[in-house]
Amino acid sequence: xxxxxGSRRQPISPRTRRNLRVGLIFAAPAIVGLLLFVAYPLAxxxxxxxxSYSVLQPPVWVGLENYNTLLREDPLFYKTMYxxxxxxxxxxxxxxxxxxxxxxxxxxxxxxxxxxRTIFYMPTIVPFVASSVLWLWIFNPQYGILNAxxxxxxxxxxxxxxxxxxxxxxxILMNLWSVGGWMxxxxxxLQDMPKELYEAAxxxxxxxxxxxxxxTIPFMSPYILFSVILMLxxxxxxxxxVAVMTNGGPADSTRVYALYLYxxxxxxxxxxxxxxxxxxxxxxxxxxxxxxxRTSARHVYYGGQ
Amino acid sequence: MANLTxxxxxxxxxxxxxxxxxxxxxxxxLSHVALIALSIVFLTPFLWLLSTSLKPDRQIFAFPPVxxxxxxxxxxxxxxxxxxPFWIYLKNTLIYCGLSIVGTIISSSxxxxxxxxxRWPGRNILFGILVATMIVPPQVTFIPLxxxxxNLGWLDSLAPLIVPHWFGVPFFIFLLRQFFMTIPPELGEAxxxxxxxxxxIFRKVVMPLATPVLATVGLFTFLNTWNDFLGPxxxxxxxxxxxxxxxxxxxxxxxxxxWGPLMAVSTVxxxxxxxxxxxxxxxxxxxxxxxxxxx
Numbered sequence: 001x002x003x004x005x006g007s008r009r010q011p012i013s014p015r016t017r018r019n020l021r022v023g024l025i026f027a028a029p030a031i032v033g034l035l036l037f038v039a040y041p042l043a044x045x046x047x048x049x050x051x052s053y054s055v056l057q058p059p060v061w062v063g064l065e066n067y068n069t070l071l072r073e074d075p076l077f078y079k080t081m082y083x084x085x086x087x088x089x090x091x092x093x094x095x096x097x098x099x100x101x102x103x104x105x106x107x108x109x110x111x112x113x114x115x116x117r118t119i120f121y122m123p124t125i126v127p128f129v130a131s132s133v134l135w136l137w138i139f140n141p142q143y144g145i146l147n148a149x150x151x152x153x154x155x156x157x158x159x160x161x162x163x164x165x166x167x168x169x170x171x172i173l174m175n176l177w178s179v180g181g182w183m184x185x186x187x188x189x190l191q192d193m194p195k196e197l198y199e200a201a202x203x204x205x206x207x208x209x210x211x212x213x214x215x216t217i218p219f220m221s222p223y224i225l226f227s228v229i230l231m232l233x234x235x236x237x238x239x240x241x242v243a244v245m246t247n248g249g250p251a252d253s254t255r256v257y258a259l260y261l262y263x264x265x266x267x268x269x270x271x272x273x274x275x276x277x278x279x280x281x282x283x284x285x286x287x288x289x290x291x292x293x294r295t296s297a298r299h300v301y302y303g304g305q
Numbered sequence: 306m307a308n309l310t311x312x313x314x315x316x317x318x319x320x321x322x323x324x325x326x327x328x329x330x331x332x333x334x335l336s337h338v339a340l341i342a343l344s345i346v347f348l349t350p351f352l353w354l355l356s357t358s359l360k361p362d363r364q365i366f367a368f369p370p371v372x373x374x375x376x377x378x379x380x381x382x383x384x385x386x387x388x389x390p391f392w393i394y395l396k397n398t399l400i401y402c403g404l405s406i407v408g409t410i411i412s413s414s415x416x417x418x419x420x421x422x423x424r425w426p427g428r429n430i431l432f433g434i435l436v437a438t439m440i441v442p443p444q445v446t447f448i449p450l451x452x453x454x455x456n457l458g459w460l461d462s463l464a465p466l467i468v469p470h471w472f473g474v475p476f477f478i479f480l481l482r483q484f485f486m487t488i489p490p491e492l493g494e495a496x497x498x499x500x501x502x503x504x505x506i507f508r509k510v511v512m513p514l515a516t517p518v519l520a521t522v523g524l525f526t527f528l529n530t531w532n533d534f535l536g537p538x539x540x541x542x543x544x545x546x547x548x549x550x551x552x553x554x555x556x557x558x559x560x561x562x563x564w565g566p567l568m569a570v571s572t573v574x575x576x577x578x579x580x581x582x583x584x585x586x587x588x589x590x591x592x593x594x595x596x597x598x599x600x
Binding site: 019020022023027030033034037038045048102105106110111120126131134135140145148151152266274282285289 | 350353354357365418428442447453472535539568574575
């Protein structure tokens with residue numbers, strides 16, 4: 001594997017040269033794609049983030065002004081940050097618990113495992129626009145099924161999506177419906193667990209709780225870590241549901257980061273400002289990924305000794 | 306449970322003997338009860354969707370809610386599909402899905418082949434970069450891309466949505482590379498001795514083996530494009546160019562209380578996805594099984 005290109009001692013063999021040529025030809029779509037659809041846009045949006053740019057006129061360099069305004073003067077920026085983190089803080093742990101619970105239930109080798117798995121997975125493939133419209137109807141305060149169910153048990157349900165203090169909980173509840181993707185990933189992990197571990201623990205008289213806390217969770221920690229990172233990145237891109245259901249309302253209670261970014265770019269045509277938001281998001285995502293990977297070595301079991 | 310065993314002392318002996326299997330049975334019953342209860346919870350939104358779409362208006366706006374439409378009616382479907390130019394949106398969506406699937410499969414498998422089976426310096430670097438780009442949020446790139454496509458005169462067409470799929474999609478490159486690496490190299494080497502070119506090995510040896518994985522890639526691309534909302538929202542302006550997802554969103558924006566027709570259109574948009582999922586589930590499992598193919 002260690003091919004040293006251009007080294008004087010090891011001149012490139014004709015075979016390597018041929019491999020390089022053929023390899024590059026086959027990989028050409030990705031190389032061109034990276035340049036056109038990733039590298040250029042990344043550089044361009046970084047540049048735009050230092051400009052004032054309304055599309056109609058060419059960009060004007062303003063230095064750090066966009067970042068300054070965002071971090072010091074824009075109350076909506078902090079509001080959207082708060083909304084996003086609120087959704088993250090409640091959606092992520094509850095999704096992990098529910099998805100893991102479902103995966104552990106399915107892992108009990110019950111009959112019809114595939115059937116149940118299909119049912120739990122199905123919500124994740126429903127188009128977001130369709131599920132958003134459906135959940136609006138479920139959350140309908142007067143005729144929706146949720147408040148009807150609450151009424152049955154004597155609770156007068158809230159306005160959900162139309163009430164500023166219930167709109168975020170409503171979104172979090174809706175998000176739980178589509179944890180099936182994580183469930184499938186956790187299930188794959190659980191099925192990889194060595195059986196001997198459980199057998200040894202059972203001989204030692206461990207009960208279900210002990211086994212879960214001391215075996216399953218440590219073993220599953222890489223999967224949980226992986227999913228938490230991706231969920232956190234996902235929440236900052238949470239867009240379709242709020243765009244369809246609330247457009248940020250009521251009273252900005254569901255205006256999340258990605259929605260505000262989109263609105264700055266394509267509703268107010270503040271491309272420079274939106275680019276600055278995008279780069280803050282990007283730095284946040286990269287930083288988070290690096291940080292979690294770095295600290296994970298300490299409290300995550302990766303197999304082996 | 307305790308009362309039962311006290312009332313029948315004879316059973317206690319048997320119980321002790323079959324303690325383990327009884328515990329297994331209890332566990333199995335309990336887990337089925339839990340799974341059935343949870344299934345009902347997960348299925349309720351689907352039933353509510355379907356039920357509302359088939360109900361006449363007075364039952365839609367009834368309290369407490371009516372579950373069984375009486376009489377079931379297709380009126381909402383007629384109204385909904387006529388309110389939006391459904392067939393035009395469907396045509397646009399299918400063009401978007403179809404051309405994206407073809408492009409993704411061709412470009413991603415070429416790249417994955419290069420990364421998995423051709424030993425060239427730099428391939429691991431390229432792979433690392435591709436994997437890293439998976440965390441780049443679309444929000445970071447969509448403004449410059451919008452401006453590029455604007456300058457190309459591609460706005461309000463499906464081109465900005467389709468074309469990027471023809472340049473390799475990192476996640477699918479990753480998936481296909483994993484699969485290609487499991488195919489023994491001897492398979493290709495034998496063909497090389499017979500004078501086959503790299504292209505012929507790719508086309509005649511590797512790709513036929515990869516059919517189930519390619520089906521998976523196709524399925525996921527179908528789901529992604531059929532469900533895509535952000536892309537069409539950014540690039541499409543005129544209703545005659547809309548896809549279904551954006552058409553439904555616009556319908557909901559204009560007529561927010563036409564719940565019957567809204568549920569009907571939502572059902573129509575959801576059904577193909579569910580059908581595609583059921584249809585390919587077998588292929589998907591086959592793909593996993595085939596990974597252990599012999600040389």
